[in-house]
Amino acid sequence: MSIRLPSLSPDPDAPFPPGQSALRHPDGLLAMGGDLAPQRLLNAYRAGIFPWYSDDQPILWWCPDPRTVFRSDGVRLSSRFRRWLRRCDWVVRADTAFDEVIAACATTPRAGQHGTWITGAMIEAYRELHRLGYAHSIEVFDAGRLVGGLYGVSIGRMFFGESMFSARSGGSKVALSALAHRVREWGWPLLDAQVENDHLLSLGAESWPRSRFLEAVSRLTAEPDAAGSWSGRFGALRAAELAPARS
Structure with a gap:
């Protein structure tokens, strides 16, 4: 059976279809086409939508149900890892x-x-969002060497995670924990993790109905929090600070 998807207008300011109209199979597929212009990407995230596609596909836009999220006070680390x-x-x-x-x-x-x-086009698009102060990287260093990290997009008081990596065991866990620690200090309650997997669930991710997620995103992205570099605001956070004194 063929799938008929809405095609986005060439105008990067054109509205997206409502997230609630996304397909059930494959879960969350909403629209195709358009481009990765900064304004279109920011409009997508404000509507709880993200791009996800391969080089041999048109740009595909998603809004899955349920949605995987972390509460900023809800990242869980095992007792062994905290030690x-x-x-x-x-x-x-x-x-x-x-x-x-x-x-x-x-x-x-x-x-x-x-x-x-x-893809290469995705990298360039998010590099541009970074230059504009909306895309951010969290970086874990061991003696000056990058050993883990993640990147994503912030709008208002909402952070949308895109991807994370570990070059050393535990690198991505430390990056996620540090991000949650800082945004919790800033009064941000929620991190978007898009689609669940066992690793995210083991770290405390929750599955929210799409309607609940979209309501939270609408509210949080509308709250004031200026775009700009996080290098000074985030500062330097020692990984040891992420483990409570008692566990």
Whole structure:
């Protein structure tokens, strides 16, 4: 059976179809076409929509149901990992190595996955969002060497995670924990993780009905929080600070 999808207008400011109209199979597929212009991407995230496609496909736009999210106070680390963290001398920063992080997310091998959805066009689009102060990288360093990280998009008081990687065991966990730690301090309640997998669930991710997620996104992206670099705002966070004194 063929799938008929709405095609987006060439105008990057043209509205998206409502997220609630996305297909059930495949879950969340909403529209196709358009481009990755900054304004279109920002409009997509404000509507709870994200691009996800391969090089041999047109641009595909998604709004799955349910939606995978982290509460900023809900990232869970095992007792063993927290004990290790308390002895860890890694340091976490933001927006000091965006290009390196997105390249690592695109090229790091993943179990059961061949190739990458982070195409050259996607990399350039998110680099432009980074230059505009909307896309951010969280970077984990060991003696100056990048050992893990993640990147995503922030609008208002909402962070939309896109991808993360580990060059050393635990690198992505530290990046996620540090992000949650900082945005919780800033009063941001929620992180979007898009689609669930066992790894995210083991770290405390929750599955929300799409309607609940879209309501939260509409509210949080409308709240004031200026775009711009996070390098000074985030500062340097020692990984050991992410482990409570008692566990």
